[in-house]
Structure formats: structure tokens, C-alpha cells
Amino acid sequence: MSRAVSIWPASADPIGSTKSGLVAAGTAGPGWARGNSKIVNDVVGLIVGGLALGCVYALVATGVVLTYKTSAVFNLALGAQAFTAAAVMYSLRNNLGLPLILSFVVAVLIVGPLLGLGLYVTLFRRLRNVPEAVRLVVALGVLILLPAIVQALWFGKGGNRGSPPALVLEQDKVYAWGPVSIPADQLSTILFTILVVVGLVALFKYTNLGLQMRAVVESPRMVQLAGINADRVSMISWMLSGTIAALGGVLLAPLFLSITPSNYTILLVAAIAAAVFGRLTSLPLTLVGGLALGFLQQALSRYLPSDSVLAQGLRPSLPFVVLFLLLLFWPGLRDRREVTDPLAGVDPPASSIAGTVRASKDTSKVLPLTLGTVVIVALCLLLPGIWMYRITGAIVLSTIFLSFTVLTGMAGQISLCQAAFAGAGAYGAAQLANHFNVPIMVGLLVGGLVGLAVGMLISLPTLGLRGIYLTLATLAFTLMVDQIVFPLEQVGGGPAGLEVPRPYWSGFIDFSDDRAFFLLCVAALAVAALVVWLVRRGTTGRFLDAIRGSETGAASIGINPSRAKITAFALSALIAGVGGVLLSSWQQRTSAGDFGVGNSLLWALVVIILGARTIKGALAGGFLLVLFPELLKAAGIPNPEAWQGVVFGLGTFVFVRHPEGLVDAIGGWYQRHFGRPERTTEEVRRIVTIDLSEPEPPAGNGASSPQAPYTAGVGPLPDTAGAVAGTAGGGSYRYAQAGSGPPQPPSMPAPPSFGGT
Amino acid sequence: MPLLAAESISKHFGGIAALVGVDLNVEPGEFVGLVGPNGAGKTTLFNCLLGILKPNRGRVFFRGRDLSRMPMHARARLGLGRTFQRLEVFSGMTVRDHFLVADRSRRKKGGLFGDLVGQGTPTRREDARAEAVGELLGLTELLDVPVDSLSLGHARLVELGRAVLTEPKLLMLDEPSSGLDRVETMEMARVLQSVQAERGTAILLVEHDLEMVSLVTSRLYVLEFGEMLATGPTPQVLAHPVVRRAYVGDVA
Numbered sequence A: 001m002s003r004a005v006s007i008w009p010a011s012a013d014p015i016g017s018t019k020s021g022l023v024a025a026g027t028a029g030p031g032w033a034r035g036n037s038k039i040v041n042d043v044v045g046l047i048v049g050g051l052a053l054g055c056v057y058a059l060v061a062t063g064v065v066l067t068y069k070t071s072a073v074f075n076l077a078l079g080a081q082a083f084t085a086a087a088v089m090y091s092l093r094n095n096l097g098l099p100l101i102l103s104f105v106v107a108v109l110i111v112g113p114l115l116g117l118g119l120y121v122t123l124f125r126r127l128r129n130v131p132e133a134v135r136l137v138v139a140l141g142v143l144i145l146l147p148a149i150v151q152a153l154w155f156g157k158g159g160n161r162g163s164p165p166a167l168v169l170e171q172d173k174v175y176a177w178g179p180v181s182i183p184a185d186q187l188s189t190i191l192f193t194i195l196v197v198v199g200l201v202a203l204f205k206y207t208n209l210g211l212q213m214r215a216v217v218e219s220p221r222m223v224q225l226a227g228i229n230a231d232r233v234s235m236i237s238w239m240l241s242g243t244i245a246a247l248g249g250v251l252l253a254p255l256f257l258s259i260t261p262s263n264y265t266i267l268l269v270a271a272i273a274a275a276v277f278g279r280l281t282s283l284p285l286t287l288v289g290g291l292a293l294g295f296l297q298q299a300l301s302r303y304l305p306s307d308s309v310l311a312q313g314l315r316p317s318l319p320f321v322v323l324f325l326l327l328l329f330w331p332g333l334r335d336r337r338e339v340t341d342p343l344a345g346v347d348p349p350a351s352s353i354a355g356t357v358r359a360s361k362d363t364s365k366v367l368p369l370t371l372g373t374v375v376i377v378a379l380c381l382l383l384p385g386i387w388m389y390r391i392t393g394a395i396v397l398s399t400i401f402l403s404f405t406v407l408t409g410m411a412g413q414i415s416l417c418q419a420a421f422a423g424a425g426a427y428g429a430a431q432l433a434n435h436f437n438v439p440i441m442v443g444l445l446v447g448g449l450v451g452l453a454v455g456m457l458i459s460l461p462t463l464g465l466r467g468i469y470l471t472l473a474t475l476a477f478t479l480m481v482d483q484i485v486f487p488l489e490q491v492g493g494g495p496a497g498l499e500v501p502r503p504y505w506s507g508f509i510d511f512s513d514d515r516a517f518f519l520l521c522v523a524a525l526a527v528a529a530l531v532v533w534l535v536r537r538g539t540t541g542r543f544l545d546a547i548r549g550s551e552t553g554a555a556s557i558g559i560n561p562s563r564a565k566i567t568a569f570a571l572s573a574l575i576a577g578v579g580g581v582l583l584s585s586w587q588q589r590t591s592a593g594d595f596g597v598g599n600s601l602l603w604a605l606v607v608i609i610l611g612a613r614t615i616k617g618a619l620a621g622g623f624l625l626v627l628f629p630e631l632l633k634a635a636g637i638p639n640p641e642a643w644q645g646v647v648f649g650l651g652t653f654v655f656v657r658h659p660e661g662l663v664d665a666i667g668g669w670y671q672r673h674f675g676r677p678e679r680t681t682e683e684v685r686r687i688v689t690i691d692l693s694e695p696e697p698p699a700g701n702g703a704s705s706p707q708a709p710y711t712a713g714v715g716p717l718p719d720t721a722g723a724v725a726g727t728a729g730g731g732s733y734r735y736a737q738a739g740s741g742p743p744q745p746p747s748m749p750a751p752p753s754f755g756g757t
Numbered sequence B: 001m002p003l004l005a006a007e008s009i010s011k012h013f014g015g016i017a018a019l020v021g022v023d024l025n026v027e028p029g030e031f032v033g034l035v036g037p038n039g040a041g042k043t044t045l046f047n048c049l050l051g052i053l054k055p056n057r058g059r060v061f062f063r064g065r066d067l068s069r070m071p072m073h074a075r076a077r078l079g080l081g082r083t084f085q086r087l088e089v090f091s092g093m094t095v096r097d098h099f100l101v102a103d104r105s106r107r108k109k110g111g112l113f114g115d116l117v118g119q120g121t122p123t124r125r126e127d128a129r130a131e132a133v134g135e136l137l138g139l140t141e142l143l144d145v146p147v148d149s150l151s152l153g154h155a156r157l158v159e160l161g162r163a164v165l166t167e168p169k170l171l172m173l174d175e176p177s178s179g180l181d182r183v184e185t186m187e188m189a190r191v192l193q194s195v196q197a198e199r200g201t202a203i204l205l206v207e208h209d210l211e212m213v214s215l216v217t218s219r220l221y222v223l224e225f226g227e228m229l230a231t232g233p234t235p236q237v238l239a240h241p242v243v244r245r246a247y248v249g250d251v252a
């Protein structure tokens, strides 16, 4: 029987596979292992080791802040960029045996900046005027895409020719001065970081370019007015941050036994924690944050007893815990409005995600839909066993994905912890079944409730967080749960995983047969879909729509945004919890990585790219994610998991053009070419805009009108113009914030907006 | 007892003192104007009253209750309604849905359970109420149009309708006439007067159009550089030389 939907290629690699914590922890300098000098050496080792690790964090964090400030992109992909550089370095040095210097030049000084430049030019440059959420999803896609490409093309099993190369002249050399001994690789990390910091200071202080970058950071609009090309500045800062991240990636590599994407996810999260410490603005504070985190982690690995599972989980998870706490308690992050840019008010209001991501609302008729479903389900029952098994998996996954429809589609929150909800439900039910003989039918309910409880746990403290910060909090939360809680014997059953029975209850209920279980899953999906459908068109759905449109506006008419968001979180976690129980019962066991961070990210990416607003999107996601790898396997493609990541990651490029989701985009395309003409919102918008305009021939776009900043892009006049007649007088302003947003100079940077949800 | 009483509100943004010890009262059913040059702090005062901003000093009482610790939506439920200078419409939703949502919010609907048993679809009564407000504001033709496609003036009317549907005790309007032409402005003035007269709603109006202000308001506050310059019956205040110098800028 084919096993789980195991997905993220890295999830197999244990994250804690560092060389005895860190190198410094193991290397006591020769001859200094006695008496006082041992303590000195200990302390020095701690300082140097912490410093080296902190330097790597600080480097990547600098990259995060640079790109965020100059192009408003929170670049999650930096972790993947660092990974790519490290893999290139490894291949050149260890596999091809090139000289160290040459490998370094290629990996860091060529691949690094080119990757940054390429990402900016092909993807992020166009994203200035889109909602922040879209930028975030694109960055997430790249975070998955790059490692998948590297692994699919040549780096499949990670490095297997010795340990990753350090940037030192002599491997494993230890420099010793008196009681102080420093391993060469740590020394070089520190020196490189000093070099970068000095370089950045010089750049910002003494060069014209640095001055321009600082100006862009202060106010992109002001810069534009002053005639500086903000686009060029962003481009350079992407190259710069790419180089710095590549350096960080190459420096980090020798601290671990092998080069895996998950190690670089940790690096990324640590860097984000440092950047958040610097409030995403201050580079000095960011550096301090990175160093402090390095020290803290080093101290923990020294002084925590290494045998308890909790400690083992906590040590590598420190960055997640720190990031989570910073997001909750670090002053100055919550409710940051755009007060820092003196010209923030001159822009037309930013379009919200609801404006851009306007999707259809599953308007199919009920009767044909029901009949069609019944027919398809009946046909499925005729399928050969293995296919029915797989389709069952797809249905279960679709059920879980409906939790995105609630939380991301309806509430506009991009959550990266849906797998944690599902896992909580699955483990809860499985433990009850194994220890207390609670039938899994009851476990289904319990699983939902456990998921719901975890949902509350994360939603209550993060209520004040907006947009990107909420997403980061959910990412940190998933990592914590995945690393600390799920590996526990009492939760996930340890390395062996848990047996999960099929729903069975002493003769009355028996779903142990694959066919019966299939029907049960279909029923569960139908119920979940019905609930989502009812809620979305009901009061809760409308309130959530309103909040997504304008939270202030919603509160001003008495809608409680917190309550609505908690409701969405609860419902979403409940669905995910039930789905998680079904998923584990489908596989009849759980194993590490089922509900890990890899799946969390991939699930979010797939559902959002396909369409988080619609039930169709969730269904498409479930089927694609289960059946696509089977297709790849059937086609005999080696390393199908990596290729799957490549394909879904590439979906990002489509998403950039169709943020409403691929399913809807295809539907719209079909409708335009083959369907009956039906006036879409977009057309109505155009018509109304034209009706209000002066009686001039509607040229290519309305940029010639006197109120250019407030003029929506008016396309060619459709024949249906005038259908909406009598639009009560002619407003002297035309105003629209939907669609592509008001036309602006192509390089006008968007404000670092925080309310993008 | 006044409906709304703001006592010595102060608010500063970094170095900028946007409001300095501002007092303001509104009696039930009264039509009050608030004028002042650009950047005087009018919008900031509104934001402090509704709770979008937290004043650095001072307190706000509404219907005898201290609002200081009350979140925005609770203040709205108590009967404060407002429109925004920078629009806060629900982009992606139709005009009708704006009204429906406001109507349901007022009737404290919003339970998940109701949705699950199929009470989510708009009832005929709800539709009727939305259409009544649409008619009042001349938006009948536009009810099913997404708000994003409306002109600025119409979008302001949608915000007004949305606020009216929550049946506030005090309606705060931030430059409702901007984006409207002369005729529409006068129409707006008429609508406001009828809302005040028929529903007994008190109105606090921020407006640059002095003609409209003198037409509808009975009392006027003048704000300048964050300080309350004058208050009193509208005609007298507008005629006062200090006010004319500060606000109109020319002393004839």
C-alpha cells in the first residue's frame, strides 16, 4: 500500500543533526583541558561558538531587512537562496574538486547576486502594488521552489562526499593563543561577518548609492520625487542581499553534517527573529539580535541536560520560540501604521486583497451538483482498490484544505500552521484509541475538538497581529509544535509513530473496509463543504468579507473583528482536526513528517495558488497533491518529491498573474472562450467608470484624465456599455481600488503596508 | 446631560501636537459643525472619539459612559456612527451587501449557528431596509454594483448609508461633500437634515464647504492647530473676525 502524502523532501532529515551541537562544543583545544584553563576554554568556546553562529544569523537577517525596506517584500526565499549557494559550493568543492577560492567565487559572488537579481526581475518587481499577502505567497513559493530545483537537478541526496567545506585554508585547524583556541571555520565566519558589516557601513555612509538606499528606506515616494530611480536601488539591494544570504548559507553549511533545506529553514527563521528584533528597520539592532540569538542557542546547547526529549527539541527550536515571543511581546510591532513615511498619505488607498483576489463564489446549482457527485462517487466504487485508496486520500486532503478556505479565503489570514491543527487532531484521536480504546468514530469528534483547542491557543495571543506578522507567528508555531511537541512519545508516539485504526465500533459501525472508508470520507468532505458554503454566504462570511475589505470600516459599524477572526480560526482548526484524524486513519498509522512544517508550507502554497476562496480550489488541491506524485512515479521520473516541489513552486509564476487562484483563472478563461457571455464584475466596473466620465472616446486607458491618480484603468469599451444606465449624475472624481489598482509610475514603490489582509 | 462630551483631549504624533486639550459637546439630536483649516486635527479628533487612536490625555463620555477603555466596535454599538475622509469601504462587496452587513450588525446577528441552519440568506425585510436607504441616498441604481467601481462621491454615500443603517445616536461625518458636485452637495445637505429630523440623530459634521455648514448646522466649533478656537451658534461664529482670519484666511 502506498504510504502517506509525504511531501517536503527535507522532512525526513532530523533537524537536530548538528555535529555534537556545534563544532565549538566538541573541540577542546589540545592541552587546555585541565583546571582553570578548562573553564577559560569553556567560556571562550561558548563566546566564539555563539559569536560564529550569531554572525550567520545576523548576516541573513541583514538581507531580510534590506529587501524588506527597499522593496516591501518580506523575502522568505532568502533561506532557499542560502541553501542553493551552499549546495553549489558543496558540489563544486567536494564533487568536482575545484579550488576553494573558485568555488567560493562562483557560489557566493556569482550565484548569490544573480539569484537575487533573477528573483527580483522575474517576480518581485511586479509586485509593488499588490496586497502584501500576495507578495508573501510568492516568497513562500520560491522558498519551496529553489531547494526543489536544486534537489531535482543534481543534489538529490544532499551532500554525500564528506562534510560540507568550510571557508578556511586548512580544514579542522584550530588556532590557539594562550588559553584561547578558535577553530578555523568559526574564525573565518566571524571575520567574514566583520567584513560585510564594515562594507555595509562604508556603503551607507560614504557612497552615493548607499545614500540613495537609505533614502528609499526613509520614503520611497520622496525618493521618486527627487528623481532617484527607486527600481534600480531595489534591484541592487536584492543583489546585495542575495550575496549576503549566499555567504551566510556557505558559512552555515559546515556547522551541520549535511546540507538540507530544513537546516536552512531554521536559519531563515532565526534570521527573521533577528530582523524582527530590529523591528525590520534598524540594521544595528538586527545585528545585535542575531548575535544574541547565537549566544543563547550556544549557551542552551552547553548547559541544558542533553538527554530529555524536551531539551533536545528545545535546543534547535530556540529561534522559533524566540520569534514567537518577539512577535507577541516586542513593542513597536503591533499596530504599526504607515506613520514613518511622511508622504504616506499621498498615495491612493492601497487595494486590499479582497479587491484584487476576487473569485467566483461556487455558484453551481445544487441539484446537478448533488447528482453529479453521486454518480462520480458510484463510479469510484468500481475503481481498482489501489486507485480508490488514492482517491480516498485526495478526498481526505481536500477536507483538510477546506480549513484554508475558511481561514485564508474568508478571513484573509495566511496561516502556515494548518498541518499542526491536523496533527493535533490525529494524535489526540490516535492516543485515545490506543490507550483508552476510544473508538475512532468518537475520536473524529475528539480530534476536531483538539484541533479547535490548538486553534484557540494560537489565535488568541496573535489577535493583534496583522498580515505578515500573523503568518510569521503561525510559521514559528508550526516549527515549535513540529520540533518540540509532536516528537514526544506521549503525543506522536516517538520515532515509530502511532497505529491508527479505521473507524470500527463493535459490529455497529464498520469502516475498516477501503470502500466503506471511502464513503465515510466522502460524507465527511460533503459535510465540511456544506458548512463552509453555508458560513460563507451567511452572516459570518459577510462579516469576514467586510473585515477583509476594511477592518476599521467593519469595526465602525459595530462588527467585532476579534470575534469574527476567532470564529474563523476555530472553525478552520476544527475542520483541519477532523481531517487530520481521517488522514491518519486512511494511512492506518502516523509517521514523522505527516504533519510537519514541510507539509504546512506546501499545503498552504498549493491551496492558495489553486484558489483559497473556493471549495473547488480546496478539492483541486487535494487531488493534485495526492495524484500528481503518483503520475510522476508512473512516468518513471526519479526523485518525484523534488519534482513535485518544482512544479508547485513554479505555480507561483502563474499565481503572480492570477492571484484569485488557478482554478478560477481557468474557469474564467473557459467562460470567455466557450461559455455563455455573462457580465463579470470587471466589466461592470468598466461600464460604471465610463458612464461617469466626460463624453470623451474611451482611449486605451484613462491616464489622460485630469484626476489621473484616481482613475481606474479603463479598458476598451465592451458592447454592453450603457447597460447600467442612470448612474445618478456625473461624479467629478472617478475612483476605483479594485483590480490592478490605480496606474502609477511603474517603479513607484508601495508603502510597507501592514494591513494587507 | 450631553450626548457626547469630550474633555480636554490631547494627541501628539511624535513631535507634532495634533490636538491640545480639546473640549467638545454634542446634545442629543443636535446638528453641530466642526471646521478648521487643513491639518487642524479634525480627523484626528474623530479618530480619538471612535477609538481608532488613543488620546494621550483626556476622556470621552458618550451617553454618560466613559469610553476610554472601550474598543471601537463597542463604541459603535453604543451608538456612534461615522464616515471616513479616506474611504473605509468594504472593497469587493456590493452596495447592497454593505447595507446588509450594517443592518445585521445592528441587530447583533452573526452567530455561526444561525448560518448553519440556513439563516444566512438575506430576508425580504432586510432587502427592503437596504433599498429604503438606497433610495434615500439616490443609490437605487447602484445597489448591486461592487463598491470598488463607484465614484468617490457615491462611495461616500455608501459609507453614509452604512452608518445610517446602524441607527446611531450620533453620526460623525468627515468631509462628506468632497467628491460631490454642487447639486449633489445640496442634495446631501437635504438628506442629512432629514436623517436628523426623522430619526432624531445628532450629527457632527466636518466640512470645508462653509455654505453647506451654515445651511445645516446650528452650532459650530472651530479648530486651529489642534486647539479649539471658538464655539457658538453657527452664524455668529462664522461672522467673528478671529474666525474669519484663521479659517477663511481673508479679512474683508
Ligand SMILES: Nc1ncnc2c1ncn2[C@@H]1O[C@H](COP(=O)(O)OP(=O)(O)OP(=O)(O)O)[C@@H](O)[C@H]1O
Binding pocket: A337, A339, B013, B016, B018, B036, B037, B038, B039, B040, B041, B042, B043, B044, B045, B085
Ligand atoms: N497617523 C499620523 N501620524 C503622524 N501624523 C499624523 C497622523 N495623523 C495625522 N497626523 C498629523 O496631525 C495633524 C492633524 O491631522 P488631521 O488629519 O487630523 O487634520 P484635519 O483637520 O483632518 O485636516 P484635513 O482638513 O486636511 O482633513 C496633521 O499635521 C497631520 O499631519
Ligand SMILES: [Mg+2]
Binding pocket: B042, B043, B044, B085, B174
Ligand atoms: Mg481630515
